[in-house]
Amino acid sequence: MSIIVQKFGGTSVASPEKIKAVAEKVAKFASNGNKIVVVVSAMSGETNKLIKLAEKMMRSPEPREMDSIVSTGEQVTSGLTALALINLGIKAKSYAGHQVKILTNKSHTKARIENIDSKLIKKDLNNGYVVVVAGFQGSDIEGNITTLGRGGSDTTAVALAAALKAEECQIYTDVDGIYTTDPRMVPEAKKLDSITFEEMLEMASLGSKVLQTRAVEFAGKYKVKLRVLSSFHTSGEGTIITFEDKKNMEEPIVSGIAFIKDEAELSLLGIPDMPGIAYQILGPVAEANIDVDMIIQNIGTDGLTDFTFTVHQNDMDKTLNILNKKVKQHVKAREINSDNKIAKLSIVGVGMRSNVGVASKMFRTLAEEGINISTISTSEIKISVILEEKSLKKAVTSLHKAFNLADA
Amino acid sequence: MSIIVQKFGGTSVASPEKIKAVAEKVAKFASNGNKIVVVVSAMSGETNKLIKLAEKMMRSPEPREMDSIVSTGEQVTSGLTALALINLGIKAKSYAGHQVKILTNKSHTKARIENIDSKLIKKDLNNGYVVVVAGFQGSDIEGNITTLGRGGSDTTAVALAAALKAEECQIYTDVDGIYTTDPRMVPEAKKLDSITFEEMLEMASLGSKVLQTRAVEFAGKYKVKLRVLSSFHTSGEGTIITFEDKKNMEEPIVSGIAFIKDEAELSLLGIPDMPGIAYQILGPVAEANIDVDMIIQNIGTDGLTDFTFTVHQNDMDKTLNILNKKVKQHVKAREINSDNKIAKLSIVGVGMRSNVGVASKMFRTLAEEGINISTISTSEIKISVILEEKSLKKAVTSLHKAFNLADA
Numbered sequence A, B: 001m002s003i004i005v006q007k008f009g010g011t012s013v014a015s016p017e018k019i020k021a022v023a024e025k026v027a028k029f030a031s032n033g034n035k036i037v038v039v040v041s042a043m044s045g046e047t048n049k050l051i052k053l054a055e056k057m058m059r060s061p062e063p064r065e066m067d068s069i070v071s072t073g074e075q076v077t078s079g080l081t082a083l084a085l086i087n088l089g090i091k092a093k094s095y096a097g098h099q100v101k102i103l104t105n106k107s108h109t110k111a112r113i114e115n116i117d118s119k120l121i122k123k124d125l126n127n128g129y130v131v132v133v134a135g136f137q138g139s140d141i142e143g144n145i146t147t148l149g150r151g152g153s154d155t156t157a158v159a160l161a162a163a164l165k166a167e168e169c170q171i172y173t174d175v176d177g178i179y180t181t182d183p184r185m186v187p188e189a190k191k192l193d194s195i196t197f198e199e200m201l202e203m204a205s206l207g208s209k210v211l212q213t214r215a216v217e218f219a220g221k222y223k224v225k226l227r228v229l230s231s232f233h234t235s236g237e238g239t240i241i242t243f244e245d246k247k248n249m250e251e252p253i254v255s256g257i258a259f260i261k262d263e264a265e266l267s268l269l270g271i272p273d274m275p276g277i278a279y280q281i282l283g284p285v286a287e288a289n290i291d292v293d294m295i296i297q298n299i300g301t302d303g304l305t306d307f308t309f310t311v312h313q314n315d316m317d318k319t320l321n322i323l324n325k326k327v328k329q330h331v332k333a334r335e336i337n338s339d340n341k342i343a344k345l346s347i348v349g350v351g352m353r354s355n356v357g358v359a360s361k362m363f364r365t366l367a368e369e370g371i372n373i374s375t376i377s378t379s380e381i382k383i384s385v386i387l388e389e390k391s392l393k394k395a396v397t398s399l400h401k402a403f404n405l406a407d408a
Helices: A016-031 A048-056 A063-070 A072-087 A118-124 A154-163 A196-203 A212-220 A277-287 A312-333 A352-355 A358-368 A389-402 B017-032 B046-057 B065-069 B072-087 B119-126 B150-164 B198-204 B214-222 B279-285 B313-331 B352-356 B360-370 B389-402
Strands: A004-007 A037-041 A092-094 A102-104 A113-116 A130-134 A137-138 A145-147 A166-172 A194-196 A227-228 A240-241 A256-260 A263-272 A292-298 A304-313 A333-341 A342-348 A373-379 A380-386 B005-006 B035-040 B092-095 B102-104 B111-114 B128-134 B137-139 B145-147 B168-174 B194-196 B225-228 B239-242 B255-258 B263-273 B291-297 B304-312 B336-339 B340-347 B373-379 B382-388
Touching: A004 A063, A004 A154, A004 B239, A016 A037, A016 A072, A016 A130, A016 B046, A037 A072, A037 A118, A037 A154, A048 B017, A063 A145, A063 B092, A063 B128, A063 B145, A072 B065, A072 B119, A092 B065, A102 B005, A102 B255, A113 A118, A113 A154, A113 B017, A118 A130, A118 B035, A130 A358, A130 A380, A130 B198, A130 B336, A137 A154, A154 B263, A166 A342, A196 A212, A196 A240, A196 A256, A196 A342, A212 B214, A256 A358, A256 A373, A256 A389, A263 A312, A263 A342, A277 A292, A277 A304, A277 A312, A292 B065, A304 A312, A312 A333, A312 B373, A342 A389, A358 A373, A358 A380, A358 A389, A358 B119, A358 B255, A380 A389, B005 B017, B005 B150, B005 B304, B017 B035, B017 B072, B017 B128, B035 B072, B035 B119, B035 B150, B046 B065, B046 B072, B065 B072, B072 B092, B072 B128, B092 B119, B111 B150, B119 B128, B128 B382, B150 B279, B194 B198, B198 B214, B198 B239, B198 B340, B214 B239, B263 B279, B263 B313, B279 B304, B291 B373, B304 B313, B304 B360, B304 B373, B313 B336, B340 B389, B360 B373, B382 B389
Parallel strands: A004 A037, A004 A166, A037 A130, A092 A130, A102 A137, A166 A227, A194 A240, B005 B035, B005 B168, B035 B128, B092 B128, B102 B137, B168 B225, B194 B239
Antiparallel strands: A102 A113, A137 A145, A227 A240, A256 A342, A263 A304, A263 A333, A292 A304, A342 A380, A373 A380, B102 B111, B137 B145, B225 B239, B255 B340, B263 B304, B263 B336, B291 B304, B340 B382, B373 B382
């Protein structure tokens, strides 16, 4: 009997009726003799409702209290899901994160899982229970309730799958798998039957919102077999995330196009091109707990260079403030620019490793469409560019066509 | 610096604005140099909303899951209250019951507090924090979340006051104190400045809904000074619940009239008048975790007697079922009757101890109004009668007048 972890997101448990449908899906798996651990998010809208309540109390709610308040959303759903299962004659039990216990560090609102005590869950599974765990949450060493940040329920599911050595971690979503790009932007987008872990990691971190990056990283680290499926359709195998490279050289070079619209770009112009300069800039930013995404520094001329990085839009003002107060004078920057009307677009594919000309094809396509690129950054299996947000749709559509992704 | 526990019920924290008003009240006390522990209920309506959600999942929700779901209401309010305090520049921290930790037995949905670990709270108080505790909840020895039953936040407050050896436990409510009877029924009802612990216990258990019986019992057991105050008026000393007998013999004999409408009466007629019969009847009822209130057995004739007891209206059908299935044949009852259209009325006063004629005055008054009494039961400081629910208002009004309570 293998253990399967099944995660259902907010839209899958958005109403009592939907929770009952989830319970029926789970019950079917359980009756096939599987040991099931279910991870649930808060009912869609509930987390925002709680955040808004907290923000009515004070402008930037104190994170410890925020976590305690917001974590109740998943606790309610986990209890309701257990009840729906019991109602179907299935033995079921719910746990909040701190009950499991899922130990995290102390970074409230974006805590990281340090350890999972799987004793209670294993005991329940062996006693024939379906165990329902509240996603997105844990508690620190002192028992303070913590949350893992938005999308953290995916991380909970993968971490539980790793701790329990589960056969598979199934992420149920409102899409039926991973697509070559967002079908809402490009109607020709095609579902992929499989995607490699590395590709998924690039896709996830680039805004293909199906899976949270951290969850994918976790899955990679602990070799958890991940599958993305639809909550609403009973058929379909979804998309499996594999750990093997694609063997068939005939497979498409580019697997997908990801994009993200909620970043902001910051540039420091005319700074000295010398060792340690990157740390002098990004150290204070990291200290303020601001996540930096892209970092680009070009070769300098006359001992001077430019330094560009991107952060989440919401962090732009805070970052700009830090740069002006703590960095500008120190690194003798001539000028600091910022822009939040940008989008980041990336083409992703393990095939790029063995195929030349992908980059040039990409840039040619964008040029032919008259789209200007401000920044370029590449990895082994990805090429990312930053462009004006208003050009994004044209860029994605033309690249999807240029790389024949509709026939993937 | 003395420790004061302040409890705010559901109507006092019913909206973000009301929570802010509570925070301002607390902040004023804190700035006077008191160490404050605040206990809060769920926002009014929230508990019912959660119960309804659970009941959509299954008809009689499994109690362990119910507790985990329902306890989130108070957890949210405690976090919001802490935020509102922090917003006023007060150091504050919230705790769910399991975090404190408030250890209870395993009786889900009506758990009893076994122990309170006050270490964390004391440490925070000494560090200048106002500590906000989610009322109504705790956890059992295995870490399962439990709730104390309706009104359990009062019990949480008193139990915390006892554990912390608090100077006073202040219960803020939507009334400004304890009245001679319910002012909604008798407009002449008068607020009492003080009431003895024993009187309050009788009043509370008899449906004067200001304080939960269990909380008053707890206060008596641990000699916690209780005060009932209004959340909404800033002035007024409320009603203090004292441990001394009234010294002044001139004080009124009857302190108040309490009543309760949500009970049901069950009678077993023609049962053998022999030792152990009460246990044979009530044993199976207790096993089903049904609370029994009044118990009346009269002297038998011809070896046969009648046995009457009352339970909560909601438990009537369940109790009747138990009596018919497990008790009737066994005790050879001729007939079992039940009635939920009844009310229980009691006059309460420590003065009764030293004053004769209170009972006869009560019965004469009711007789003059043509009110029929089905059952009578007395204690040292209380006389209770059961009458038809439709006669209740007339009975309370006439007794309030007969005992001059408006001039108390």
